Amino acid sequence: MAECCTDLPDECWELIFNRLHQLHHSHLESPSLSCKRFLSITNTIRTSLSIVDPTLILLSSLFNRFPNLKSIHLNLVDQDLNRVVTDIATSSLNIETLDFVSEFLPLESFKILGSRMKNLRVLNCSRLSTMCDADLIVIADSMPCLEDLDISYPDNFSFILRLDPDDVPGEVGVTDRGIEMLSSKLKGLRKINISGNLFLTDSSLIALSTNCIHLAEIVILDCSLVTSNGIEFVMRNSMELSSLSLQDIDFDRLDDYSICCAKSISTLEIYYTVVPDEYLLLLAKADIPLKRFTLHHCTGFTFPGISSLFNKHQSLEYLSLTGIDFLTDGKMSDLSRYLSALVMIRVDRCTNLTESTFFSLAKNCPVLQDISMAGTNVGGGGRDRATNIVKNSRLKFLNLNINQNLTDECLAKLASVCPNLEVLDVSSCRGITENGIAYFLESGSKIRKLEINHCGGIKNIGNGLELSELEVLGAARSGINDDGLMVIGSRCCGLLDLNLDGCLGVTTVGLKEILTNCERLRKINLTACLNMSLDMVDWMLFSRPSLRTIILLYSFLPFESQRKKFLHRGCLVV
Known part of the structure; x- marks a missing residue:
């Protein structure tokens, strides 16, 4: 391939490979193996990297191979974290984003990292077990240019268990x-998520708003000591505030x-809060550029309240109305007339909504791309209610998870509305079979991700032409068996990720078809597949060398020596 196009400059190849990379990073494997020139070009394109096990990787050579890395995600055991962060700090990289999963903050290596990586702007260290004030001081001193910080949801339960009369909360x-000291040092902070920090009060919000004058986004969920006074201070004093997520606030105050x-x-995102109509009316009258709005399991308001809000803000692009009992198909039809600019909508757990709402949204929201109706009553509308069906070619994502009344007949009607669908989730819809799925997988299907988890009535995905676009298939605890895998293997040659967790009818017979025909397969989940064993891993890697992750039943996990052997072959077995 390279010999035929030697006159094409590297810049053109870089544009081509960038396009492949946007589809999926694995698409660069084949060109990178074809010649050294392509390998060099594809190495420079990669900007993000995840490290889950550094024990067999010479990180310095890895960082030299990908010199333009900007974002690194670490998911490591504690003893590895300090070493890896130090290796990053002493490399020639110039990273901007660090995201890690661990139990503690590696203080000493963070100091080195901060002194070397002057352009580090984004730090995500949520869900740590030992986050405290001292950690915030290290972060602030080491990384003074931070603009985006996530310190949400530390393991407060373990903190509380450790408390005794001599304990100091800051420890x-x-x-x-800690927040006051952090905000006094990080003057350029623009985004912060402090959710789940149980000791924080309004004083933290006052400090952030006062010291960080460019604060644009703040997330304050599950902070029980924060009150409307703190929220009010932020709204009055943070002139650049563009995004606010809050919970359980007394709007009357x-x-x-x-x-x-x-x-x-x-x-504006509001969770688990009593929201009076008066507040929605104030929002409607306020001269604000509202584009995204969420009411998640909120109460206290009525249909006239949200109707007046949407009537005023008809430029909404994202809307989430979760768990609102009074919403019906008729009311959603009325609301949809105000939502012509909507791109994404979530009406999960609104149990009175049926497929009629779907048809109304598809008709009245011409630029809509993403609809989520998980836990509603799609399929329960009756045959006579599916009228005035209009195609919407922009719809790409549809989530119908946990719709117990969904039928094959209803799926056929939905499929006729969205011919260009790319992602479909019908997990836990126990009334459907492969016949319903087939309507979305007919000739010319553009579906690249299909979730049929917990659908025992689906034995396969039906016969037909090759599904070259399908890359991800989630079939955990479905009815898929060896016969179903043969169908998948014959139709889905481009499959990258296959989840067969709990598919008891899967054996080596069906796996052979998958491993033989799905030449790009990178990840397979065989948890709770009782016919599988660790002894099969060698055979699987020999049959399909593209595999990078194999997930097995816990009792089949490899010993350390075996795991290292598999890693040497480029596959993580967990």
């Missing part, structure tokens, strides 16, 4: 004092004037 969790002050708010 076992993040407190107002929120000053009307604070809403008028928040002139830049484009994203």
Whole structure:
């Protein structure tokens, strides 16, 4: 291939490979193996990297291979984290984003990292077990240019268990004092997520709003000591605030004037809160550029309240109305007339909504791309209610998870509306079979991700032409068996990720078809497949060398020596 196009400059090849990389990073494997020139070009394209096991990797050579890495994700055991962060810090990389999963913050290596990586802007260290004020001070001192920080949901339960009369809160969790010191040092902070930090009060919000004058986004969920006073202060004083996520706030105590002050708010997310109509009316009257709005399991408002809000803000692009009992098909039809700019909508757990709502949204929202109706009543609308069906060629994503009344007949009608669908999730819809799925997988199907988990009535995905676009198939605890795998192997040559967790009818007979025909397969989940064993891993890797991850039943996990052997062959077995 390279010999035929030697006159094509590297810049052109880089554009081509970038396009492949946007589809999926694995698409670069084949060209990178074809010649040294292509290998060199594809290495420079990669900007993100995940490291899950550094024991067999010479990180310095890895970082030299990908010199343009900007984002690194670490998911490591604690003893590896300090070493890997130090290796990153002493490399020639210039990273901007670090995201890691661990139990603690590697303080010493973070100090080195901060002194070397001057352009580090984004740090995600959520769900640590030992986050405390001292950690925040190290972060602030080491990384003074941080703009985006996530310290959400530390393991507060373990903190509480460790508390005794002599314990100081700042030593076992993040407190107002830690946030005050952090905000005084990180003047350029624009985004912060402090959710789940149980010791924080309004004082933290006041400090952030006062010290970080460019604060644009703040997420404050599950902070029980934060009140409307703190929210009010932020809305009045953070002039660049554009995104606010909050929970369990007393809106009756929120000053009307604070809403008028928040002139830049484009994203407002409210969770588990009593939201009176009066507040929605104030939002409707406020001159704010609202684009994204969420009411997640909220109460206290009525249909006229949200109707007035949507009537005023008809430029909404994202809307989530989760768990709202009073919404019906008729009311959603009325609301949809105000939502012509909508790109994405979530109406999960609104149990009175049926397929009629889907048809209304598809008809009245011409640029809509993503609909989620998980846990609703799609399929329960009756045959006579599916009228005025209009195609919407822009719809790409459809989530119908946990719709117990969904039938094959209803799926056929939905399929006729969205001919260009790319992602379909019908997990836990126990009333459907492969016949219903077939309507979405007919000739010319563009579906690249299909989730049929917990669908015992689906034995296969039906016969037909090759499904060259399908890359991800989630079939955990479905009815898929060896016969079904033969069908999948014959139709889905481009499959990258296959989840067969709990598919008891799967044996080596069906796997042979998959491993033989799916030449790009990178990940397979065989958890709770009782006919599988660790002894089969060698055979699987020999049959399909493209495999990078194999997930087995816990009792089949390899010994350390075996795991290292598999890693030497490029596959993580867990």
